[in-house]
Amino acid sequence: MAATISLPLTSPTRRFLCPSLNIFRSSSPFFSSLQLKTLVVSMTTTSSLRNTKFSVSAVNLESPQQNLSQTSFLDRKETEFLHFVKYHGLGNDFILVDNRDSLVPRVTPEQAVKLCDRNFGIGADGVIFVMPGTNGTDYTMRIFNSDGSEPEMCGNGVRCFARFITELENLHGKQSFTMHTGAGLIVPEIQDDGKVKVDMGEPILKASDVPTKLFANKDQSAVKSKLDVDGVTWNVTCVSMGNPHCVTFSSEGNENLQVDELNLADIGPKFEHHAMFPARTNTEFVQIYSRSHLKMRVWERGAGATLACGTGACAVVVAAVLEGRADRICTVDLPGGPLEIEWREQDNHVYMTGPAEIVFYGSIPL
Numbered sequence: 001m002a003a004t005i006s007l008p009l010t011s012p013t014r015r016f017l018c019p020s021l022n023i024f025r026s027s028s029p030f031f032s033s034l035q036l037k038t039l040v041v042s043m044t045t046t047s048s049l050r051n052t053k054f055s056v057s058a059v060n061l062e063s064p065q066q067n068l069s070q071t072s073f074l075d076r077k078e079t080e081f082l083h084f085v086k087y088h089g090l091g092n093d094f095i096l097v098d099n100r101d102s103l104v105p106r107v108t109p110e111q112a113v114k115l116c117d118r119n120f121g122i123g124a125d126g127v128i129f130v131m132p133g134t135n136g137t138d139y140t141m142r143i144f145n146s147d148g149s150e151p152e153m154c155g156n157g158v159r160c161f162a163r164f165i166t167e168l169e170n171l172h173g174k175q176s177f178t179m180h181t182g183a184g185l186i187v188p189e190i191q192d193d194g195k196v197k198v199d200m201g202e203p204i205l206k207a208s209d210v211p212t213k214l215f216a217n218k219d220q221s222a223v224k225s226k227l228d229v230d231g232v233t234w235n236v237t238c239v240s241m242g243n244p245h246c247v248t249f250s251s252e253g254n255e256n257l258q259v260d261e262l263n264l265a266d267i268g269p270k271f272e273h274h275a276m277f278p279a280r281t282n283t284e285f286v287q288i289y290s291r292s293h294l295k296m297r298v299w300e301r302g303a304g305a306t307l308a309c310g311t312g313a314c315a316v317v318v319a320a321v322l323e324g325r326a327d328r329i330c331t332v333d334l335p336g337g338p339l340e341i342e343w344r345e346q347d348n349h350v351y352m353t354g355p356a357e358i359v360f361y362g363s364i365p366l
Helices: 070-074 109-117 155-168 265-270 310-322
Strands: 004-008 012-018 021-024 035-043 055-058 080-088 092-098 127-133 139-145 179-181 185-188 196-199 227-230 231-238 243-251 281-290 293-300 304-306 329-334 338-345 349-352 359-366
Touching: 035 155, 092 155, 109 127, 109 139, 127 155, 139 155, 155 179, 155 185, 155 196, 155 231, 155 310, 155 349, 155 359, 227 265, 231 310, 243 310, 265 293, 265 304, 281 310, 293 310, 310 329, 310 338, 310 349
Parallel strands: 092 127, 139 179, 243 281, 293 329
Antiparallel strands: 004 035, 004 359, 012 021, 035 055, 080 092, 080 359, 127 139, 179 185, 185 196, 196 349, 227 231, 231 243, 281 293, 293 304, 329 338, 338 349
């Protein structure tokens, strides 16, 4: 196998990890200019993604002999290679694949697991496919988690999806389009500042539809319900943003969580696989700074601890409002950075605004 990964090297302002490499990248959008240098990493392996060897060379895109453009890369169609672009939304990272010619994903869930492996693959929280629109929408989004499972959708992934569309379609300025997802219709809008505002639709609060087996104690919803996890009683509110979320602000004897003190790797899986959640669940642990400022850590169903979760941030604000802890417009701090969330009273929709940034693009044989 051989793979090529290209990364911008202008104005090193942010450090990130590529397999076995420490490099720097620009804070500006990757395809905004071809006046940059590119680091090309060639990976050679035998029969799997293991035993990988790297060779590194710098390519100057200003040179006519090495003219590599956005269009030429994204239009490559060799069937034996997977051409991809890696994005992240506040550190929640995804492999984006142009799948607009088919409603069948170009890789299997098993292949997605290998691609997402941070030691022997590209490294990501999931693989996202841009597919033809269905049910009258412009596009369809599907995603495989790093464990091979398929969630209904992903909030940070939606923002990355939207930015990828602007590159594929060569769109500029403020743009809006419709997406079909497993959670229904989603409408992202590219803002003038490059951030993506997403109409996430209405939250689902009916306990049986989240779904959870917890007793519905408030208008068919499970709000501040008691949940025993490994001998500790937690107060939880259950919300679906098209995918299930269990949000907690406190446990018995600990009314004000200090989320940085939690051992997420230990407690997260116990929530995810709890018998009260028949479809498993994402879990958000929340610390209150003020009625408009919250801090959360998340254990994602199928991905584990991640740096950000868009649907989770939306669920957190909905749960905080239901419990009387916060107002309808909040800044939610995640390990990867802040998101702006609004649960609008007029239409009952939740709106999420945040960044999506390119990391690198590359090719890998299937």
